[in-house]
Amino acid sequence: MHFPNNVFAITLILSGLITLGIAWMVFKKTGGAVRWFGYVMVFIALWAITYGCELSSNTLQQMLFWINIEYLGIGLLPPLWAIFVIGFVGKESWLTPLTRVLIFSIGVITVLMVWTNPLHHLHYSSVAVDNSGPFPLLSHHVGIWYRIHTAYFYILLGGGLLLIASRFKKADEFIKKQNRIILIGAMIPWLVNIAYLFVIRPFGHLDLTPFAFMALSLFIAIGLLGFKLFDIVPIARGKIFDALQEGVLVLDARDRVVDINPPMRQIIGANIDQVIGKTTAHLFPGFADLNNTVCYNHENGRVAIQLEDGRYFSVTLTSLFENKTVYSGKIMLFRDITERKQTEYKLKELNQLKDRLFSIISHDLRSPLLSLMDILKMASDGMVSEHEFKSYLPTLSENIGYTSGLVENLLQWSKSQLEGTVINAIQFDIKDNAVYVLNSFGQAAADKGISLQSNIQLATIVYADMDMIQAVLRNLVSNAIKFCTAGDKIAISADIKSNIATILVADTGVGIGAENIERLFGNNNFTTRGTINEQGTGLGLLLCKDFVEKNGGTIGVESKIGEGSRFYFTLPINVVAYEF
Structure with a gap:
């Protein structure tokens, strides 16, 4: 056996130890029927702890060792439960020596059957270790005695439920409160074990019954101790509530x-x-x-x-x-349920991501590629002349350029969303990167009659992932070119205040309406065509926002129709710790 290395084993062992502590307080403070409830808690704890040890084992020999001890709890728990219920409902006269022997007989025989199973295989016809799950689990096929013990288990558990239900009807209003909780609690292991018998089990073999009995013991303890039916206050009650x-x-x-x-x-x-x-x-x-x-x-x-x-x-x-x-x-x-809500939110985001990817791939990426394929096929089949083919080249070049930029953004954005992005932050000069990005768009700007310039005169050292920030600058400059006309200007500038660098990409283009500014960085795709009908997908600004925020900055925009736009983002200039 190894140190418990999975949540099921750890939960069982810790809960079992807590239950033992509560049982000890029961023994110290009470007697009568509630003392039998203390015994029930002890054997539930024994079952839980040893099953936790079994779940921490990785060999068949270790698992069988713990099962032999585990069955002291499994085999003797039903008769102890029966005696507790008989005492609880005031039928102690039923508990003659012969009755006690009969109640315990099957349980004791079950323990002996498990200990001697290798000689006859009446309890388990076969056992093996299943390593297909996250941790080794015991796989077994049941024998005839297993079925006999299961029937015995349900007879005693069901008989106890009937006794409690019968007393529930006749009890006065004060006692009904305890009986109601005990009755509801006693249904928990019944339902869970039925699910186990119908092979509704995590990882195919994990038995949740001991978890259910742990819940039962705490449930009943609250009913008995919380209502002070037995004089176990305030220590046991506090222990139980602390365990919840x-x-x-x-x-x-x-x-x-x-x-x-x-x-x-x-x-x-x-x-x-x-x-x-x-x-x-x-x-x-x-x-x-x-x-x-x-x-x-x-x-x-x-x-x-x-x-x-x-x-x-x-x-x-x-x-x-x-x-x-x-x-x-x-x-x-x-x-x-915070974790569950967060998971639901992440799943919703992933579904939105999936829908967005399919939309982009099926329309924005597929359409230009199909157009290219159609023209090339017509040229290959002789359906267009050489002169006509050359006339299509500017359009083809534009579509290929658009598709190339789209694929680059799509790959970067998808990788960031699906796998997470590793930040390789270094100190670098934003001035050099601005010049590099502007030079890469020189021809595209010249074709539209737009001037590009960098107003960063001094070295501006920032601490961020240089490749990501270059991608941000490329997208912002490309976007500015898209919405400028002949004679417009695009400039990049930078300013440092309070250890924060602010980088500005400003243009004198057509500007953005107030109703559309809030949609630019939203989760839903938003795009409009450029001044010469250039296409877009809306991915560029989403990528900018994602990359800037992952580098510890913020991004924003100011714009008015006819006056141009100013996109700005901030970056730290000192080494910072990133959290994801």
Whole structure:
């Protein structure tokens, strides 16, 4: 066995240790039926810890060693549960010595069957290690005794549920609160184990039943200890609530907080004396859906909220009733779903990325290539004369230039979005890069009668990824040329203030309308044709924004129709730490 190296093993072992601590407090403080619940918790913990050790093993021999210990919990847990329920419902007279022997018999035989399985293979007909998942798991085929033990397991678990349900009907209103929680909690391992038997398992072999029993033990512990049916206060109750990761608020019939657990105090950032007696409207001002559900809807429900710090929570509301009609309060369970929301947001972005890529490839990239192919095919087939073919060359050259720039931007942007971009930041002079970029567009500008100039007279040293910043400058200058006419000017300048360099690409072109400025850097494609009908995809400015922000800067634009445009972006001039 290795040190636990997966979340399932770590969760089981830590939860098992916590459960052992709670069980110890049960033994110290109580007796009678609740002491049997303490034994149940001990064997649940034993099952959880040893199964966690099994999940940390990578050889068959190690796994079988832990299974032999694990079955002390699996085999003896059902009879301990049965005795606990019998005592809990007040039927201790049933527990004669013979009854106890009968209840424990199958469980004890199961343990012996597992220990001697290599001799008869009645419990497991075969066992092997499955290495196809993220960590080794035991793969097995069941034998006849496994099925016998499963039936025994369900008979005792189901019998316990029926006893609790029968007492639930006859109990007074105070006791109904504990019974309701115990009844609901006891359904958890039942449903999870049914899913396991129907081969609904993570990675094909992972058994979630011990996780379910851990939840059951904590669920029942809250019901018994939280309502003080047994005299285990306040230590055991505190241990149980500390073990819960979800936040819990308990409200009375007037929707005032009467109890709160530590995780909930961390969620709302308040001490217990600042919460008890307050309403949810006081604790969560501005959350109309949540407060309306609490105050005006006495049915069970679920509401999603986002706090000011950006965290998302799914709030499950369970209403409590007396005599099935008299509202007596609510239990509110706050589950942090921030990670799930972030995943959903990323998936949405990826879907938008996919749609954008398909749109660009199917239209903006495909169309010029098809035009080129059509002209070349006609020339090859003799359908156009040499003179006609030469007349098409300027258009072909323009389409090829457009397609080349599009492919370069598309590759850079797609790589940045799909794989993430490694920032190779160095200190370099933006002046030299500005001159280099302007020279590369000299012919394109001359063809339209546009003058290019760099107004950066002094060395301007910035700290960034030089290739990325060159791509930004190329796109901004190319965009400026696109929207300028003969006689217009394009200039690059730079200024340094407070250790921040601001680079400006200004033109005297046609300008941009106020209604379109906000759309330039949006997530949706936005593009217009240039002064001589040049095409665009909208990718260039998205790439600029992405590259500038990844280098620790910001980008913006100022423009008016008929007065030109000023695109500016900032960069640090000192070494900085980038975070992604």
